[in-house]
Amino acid sequence: MIAEAGLAALWFAAALCGLQLMFGIFAIRSGREDISSAVRPIAIVQGLLTAIAFAMLIWLFLRTDLSVELVAANSHSAKPWLYKFAGAWGNHEGSMLLWVAVLAVAGALVAIFEKRLREQTLIATLAAQAAIGLGFYAFLLFASNPFARLDPAPAQGQGLNPLLQDPGLAFHPPTLYLGYVGISVAFSFAVGALVTRDVDAAFARAMRPWVLGAWIFLTLGIAAGSYWAYYELGWGGWWFWDPVENASLMPWLAATALLHSVTVLATRDSLRAWTIMLAVVAFSMSMVGTFLVRSGVLTSVHAFAVDPQRGAFILGLLILYIGGALALYGLRIGTVREGKQFEPVSREGALVVNNLLLSAILGIVLVGTLYPLGVEAVTGEQLSVGPPYFNSTAGPLALVLVAVMAFGPLLRWRRDDWRALIGRVSLPILIAALALMVLVFLVSPIGILPMLGLILAAGIAAASLAPLWKRNLRRTPLFTYGMVIAHFGVGVALAGMAFESAFTEEVLVAARPGETYQVGPYSVRFDGTEPVAGPNWTAIEGRLSVTRGSGSAITMRPQARMFASPETETSEAAIRTAWNGQLYTVLGNGDSEGRWQLRLWWKPFVTFIWLGGALIALGGLLALIGRVRRERKAIARELYA
Amino acid sequence: MKQFVIWVPLALFAVFLGIAATGLIAPRDSVIESQMIGEPVPQFALAPSLPGRPGLTSADLATGEPRLLNVFASWCVPCIAEAPQLMQLRRAGVAIDAIAIRDRPEDVAVFLSRYGDPYERIGADTDSRVQLSLGSSGVPETFVVDGQGIIRHQHIGDIRAEDVPALLAALEAAR
Numbered sequence: 001m002i003a004e005a006g007l008a009a010l011w012f013a014a015a016l017c018g019l020q021l022m023f024g025i026f027a028i029r030s031g032r033e034d035i036s037s038a039v040r041p042i043a044i045v046q047g048l049l050t051a052i053a054f055a056m057l058i059w060l061f062l063r064t065d066l067s068v069e070l071v072a073a074n075s076h077s078a079k080p081w082l083y084k085f086a087g088a089w090g091n092h093e094g095s096m097l098l099w100v101a102v103l104a105v106a107g108a109l110v111a112i113f114e115k116r117l118r119e120q121t122l123i124a125t126l127a128a129q130a131a132i133g134l135g136f137y138a139f140l141l142f143a144s145n146p147f148a149r150l151d152p153a154p155a156q157g158q159g160l161n162p163l164l165q166d167p168g169l170a171f172h173p174p175t176l177y178l179g180y181v182g183i184s185v186a187f188s189f190a191v192g193a194l195v196t197r198d199v200d201a202a203f204a205r206a207m208r209p210w211v212l213g214a215w216i217f218l219t220l221g222i223a224a225g226s227y228w229a230y231y232e233l234g235w236g237g238w239w240f241w242d243p244v245e246n247a248s249l250m251p252w253l254a255a256t257a258l259l260h261s262v263t264v265l266a267t268r269d270s271l272r273a274w275t276i277m278l279a280v281v282a283f284s285m286s287m288v289g290t291f292l293v294r295s296g297v298l299t300s301v302h303a304f305a306v307d308p309q310r311g312a313f314i315l316g317l318l319i320l321y322i323g324g325a326l327a328l329y330g331l332r333i334g335t336v337r338e339g340k341q342f343e344p345v346s347r348e349g350a351l352v353v354n355n356l357l358l359s360a361i362l363g364i365v366l367v368g369t370l371y372p373l374g375v376e377a378v379t380g381e382q383l384s385v386g387p388p389y390f391n392s393t394a395g396p397l398a399l400v401l402v403a404v405m406a407f408g409p410l411l412r413w414r415r416d417d418w419r420a421l422i423g424r425v426s427l428p429i430l431i432a433a434l435a436l437m438v439l440v441f442l443v444s445p446i447g448i449l450p451m452l453g454l455i456l457a458a459g460i461a462a463a464s465l466a467p468l469w470k471r472n473l474r475r476t477p478l479f480t481y482g483m484v485i486a487h488f489g490v491g492v493a494l495a496g497m498a499f500e501s502a503f504t505e506e507v508l509v510a511a512r513p514g515e516t517y518q519v520g521p522y523s524v525r526f527d528g529t530e531p532v533a534g535p536n537w538t539a540i541e542g543r544l545s546v547t548r549g550s551g552s553a554i555t556m557r558p559q560a561r562m563f564a565s566p567e568t569e570t571s572e573a574a575i576r577t578a579w580n581g582q583l584y585t586v587l588g589n590g591d592s593e594g595r596w597q598l599r600l601w602w603k604p605f606v607t608f609i610w611l612g613g614a615l616i617a618l619g620g621l622l623a624l625i626g627r628v629r630r631e632r633k634a635i636a637r638e639l640y641a
Numbered sequence: 642m643k644q645f646v647i648w649v650p651l652a653l654f655a656v657f658l659g660i661a662a663t664g665l666i667a668p669r670d671s672v673i674e675s676q677m678i679g680e681p682v683p684q685f686a687l688a689p690s691l692p693g694r695p696g697l698t699s700a701d702l703a704t705g706e707p708r709l710l711n712v713f714a715s716w717c718v719p720c721i722a723e724a725p726q727l728m729q730l731r732r733a734g735v736a737i738d739a740i741a742i743r744d745r746p747e748d749v750a751v752f753l754s755r756y757g758d759p760y761e762r763i764g765a766d767t768d769s770r771v772q773l774s775l776g777s778s779g780v781p782e783t784f785v786v787d788g789q790g791i792i793r794h795q796h797i798g799d800i801r802a803e804d805v806p807a808l809l810a811a812l813e814a815a816r
Contacts, residue, residue, distance in 0.1 A: 297664035311665050319658060326651040333647055370660060377663035
C-alpha cells in the first residue's frame with residue numbers, strides 16, 4: 001500500500017505540475033487574475049505531494065519492503081538502519097525522485113516566500129519551474145519508477161554497494177541535490193524575466209537569495225563529497241577531476257559567477273543580459289551533469305545507472321529546456337533594455353573580471369570533461385583527460401581569480417582610483433611578501449603552484465579582512481561579514497590545498513609485525529593484524545601503535561573490509577587528526593611471508609581544505625540572512641509608507 | 642555583431658548535443674583488442690615446470706597446427722573454475738600447452754592431480770617475464786596460436802562453459 005500511495009502522490013503531483021504550467025501560460029496571455037491567483041497554491045500542493053512520495057520511499061526502505069523492486073535491488077534486512085534510510089537515494093530511481101522532489105519543493109518555496117518579484121514575472125517563473133518539472137516527472141514515471149513492485153517478492157535483498165555504506169551517503173547527496181537542483185529556481189527566474197522582459201535591479205534583488213541558498217548547499221555538498229571520497233576511497237586524494245566531480249563543480253562555478261553578477265545587477269543595474277545568461281547556464285550545467293552521469297557516456301566512479309535509453313530520454317529533456325531557454329534568450333534579450341555603464345576601475349569592473357575568470361575555468365572544465373567524448377565521436381579513439389590537464393590550466397586561472405578577489409571588495413562602486421586602491425591593499429601585499437620570504441628561506445624547494453598558492457592564501461586571508469578595517473563593526477551589515485568570511489574561507493581552503501600538495505609525506509612498505517616507520521611527526525609501529533566482524537561485513541584489521549614526539553601511544557586500526565552482500569572488498573582508512581594535519585593509514589594485502597602492505601601519509605593542514613569550504617558556506621549563509629532581513633525591512637517600510 | 646554573439650551559446654549547445662548523441666548511439670564496446678593479435682609469439686625458452694615433463698619454448702608453439710596456450714597458476718582460484726573446460730577441450734582433440742606463473746613444482750603437481758591435466762608441455766615462468774611479454778596481465782588467460790606461431794586470439798579470465806564454442810571457432814579459424 002505504501003508504494004501505491006507514493007506512486008499515486010507522484011501522479012497527482014505530475015498532474016498538478018501540468019496544471020501549473022497551463023494556468024501559468026494562460027494567466028500571462030490573458031492577464032486574468034483569478035487564474036494567476038491559482039498558480040501559487042498549485043505549486044505549493046505539488047511540492048507537498050512530491051515530499052510525501054519521497055517520504056513513502058524512505059519508509060519502504062526503512063521497513064525493507066522487498067516486494068518493491070528498488071528496495072530488493074538495493075537494500076538488505078541486515079543493514080544498519082542509517083544505510084537503509086540513506087539507501088533510498090543511493091540508487092538511480094531513488095535519487096531521481098529526490099531530484100524531482102527538490103525541484104517541486106523549490107518551486108513551492110518560491111510560491112510561498114517570494115514577495116518582491118512582480119506578479120507577472122513570478123507566474124512566468126512558476127510556469128517555467130513547472131515546465132522543467134513535467135519532463136522530469138515523465139522521466140521518473142515512465143523510465144525510472146521507484147515504486148515498481150516485484151512479484152514474487154524475494155526472500156532477501158541484494159544489498160547496497162559497500163562504498164556507499166558510510167554516513168557520508170546520508171549527507172552528501174541530499175545536500176548536493178539541494179544546490180544542484182535548487183539552482184533551477186535561478187533558471188526559472190531567468191526564463192520568467194525573459195518572458196515578461198522584466199530585468200532590473202528589483203528582479204536581481206528578488207533572485208539573489210535563491211541563488212545564495214542553492215549555492216550554499218552546492219558548496220557544502222561538494223566539500224562533503226570531497227571529504228567522503230578522501231577517507232572512503234582510501235587513495236588519500238581529495239579531488240580527482242572525475243567526470244562526476246566536474247559535473248558538480250561546473251554548476252558551482254556558474255553559480256558563483258552568477259552570485260557576483262547578480263550583486264552588480266542589484267546594486268548598479270548593470271550586466272543584465274550577462275546575469276540572465278549565467279542563470280540559464282548554471283542550471284543547464286546541472287542538467288548536463290545529470291545527463292553525463294546517468295547516460296553512461298562517460299565512465300566514472302559514480303556511474304550507477306548506465307543506461308543509453310535513459311540517456312536518450314534525458315538528452316531529449318536537455319534539448320527541450322536548455323535549447324528552449326537559449327533560443328528564448330536569443331529572441332528576447334535584444335529587447336531587454338540595456339543596463340547602466342561603468343568605469344573599468346571600479347567594484348563592477350573587478351566583478352566582471354571575476355565573472356570572466358570563473359567562466360573561463362568553467363569552459364576549461366567543460367572542455368576537459370567532454371573532450372574524451374568528442375574525440376571518440378570523431379576518431380573513435382578512447383582516451384581520458386586527467387589531473388595534469390586540469391591542474392595546469394584551471395589552476396593558474398584560479399590563482400589569478402584569488403588575486404583579483406583580494407582587490408575586488410576594496411574597490412568602490414561606479415569608479416575608483418588606482419592609487420587609493422594600492423593604499424588600501426598595501427597590508428595584504430606586505431603579508432604576501434613576508435610569506436614569500438619565509439617560504440624561500442625556511443622551506444625546501446616546492447612546486448611553483450603550491451608556492452604561489454601559499455603566498456596567495458596568506459595575502460587573501462589578510463585582504464579578505466580589510467573591508468572591516470576602520471569600520472564600525474557593530475553597524476557593518478551582516479552580508480558584509482558574510483562576504484568577509486567566505487573570502488577568508490577561500491584563503492583557508494587554498495592554504496590547505498597548497499600545504500597538502502607541497503608537504504605531504506608518503507610511506508609505502510611491506511611491513512612485518514614489530515617494525516616501526518617514521519612519517520611526518522609520527523612514529524608508527526605495526527603490531528600485526530586481527531580479524532574483526534561488523535553487522536554485515538568481516539575485516540582484517542591492522543593494529544598500529546602511533547606516537548608523536550614523547551607523547552603516549554595511540555592505536556590506529558585501518559581495515560580491509562569484506563562485505564557479504566553484495567560481495568565486495570573496501571578499504572577503511574584510519575585517520576588521526578591533529579591541529580596541524582592528518583595521519584592517514586591504509587592496510588593493503590598480505591603476502592605469504594607474513595608481510596602486509598601499509599600506506600602511511602602525513603598530510604599537513606589538509607583539514608583546512610574542508611574547513612575553508614565550511615567557512616565559504618557559512619559566509620554564504622550570513623549573506624543570505626543579512627539580505628533577507630534587509631529585504632523584509634524594505635517591504636515593511638513600503639507597507640507603512 | 643551583437644546579434645551574432647547572442648546565438649553563440651545556442652550554437653555551442655548544439656555542438657554538445659552532437660557529441661552527446663554520438664556518444665549515446667555508438668555501441669559500448671567493452672572489449673579491448675590485444676596489441677599482440679596477429680603478432681608472432683615472442684621468443685622465449687622456459688624450463689619445465691614439472692620434473693620429467695617437457696618445458697616450453699616459442700618454437701614448440703609453431704607446429705603447423707593451431708594450439709592453445711594457457712597461462713595459469715596453482716594458486717589461482719579462477720584457474721580451478723576453468724579446469725573442467727580445459728579438460729573438455731583436450732578431449733575434443735585440442736592441443737594445449739601451459740605456462741605456470743610464479744609457481745612451485747610440488748604445488749603444480751597437486752593442482753594437476755586434483756583438477757585434471759590437459760597439458761602437453763608446461764613451462765615455468767617464475768618471474769612473470771614471459772607472461773608480460775605475451776601481453777598478459779593476469780591469470781588465467783588463454784591464447785590461440787596458429788600453425789606458424791602467430792597469436793590469433795586472446796581470452797582474458799577463466800574459460801566458462803559458454804566460452805568453449807567461441808574458442809573452438811577461433812581454433813578452426815586459425816587453421
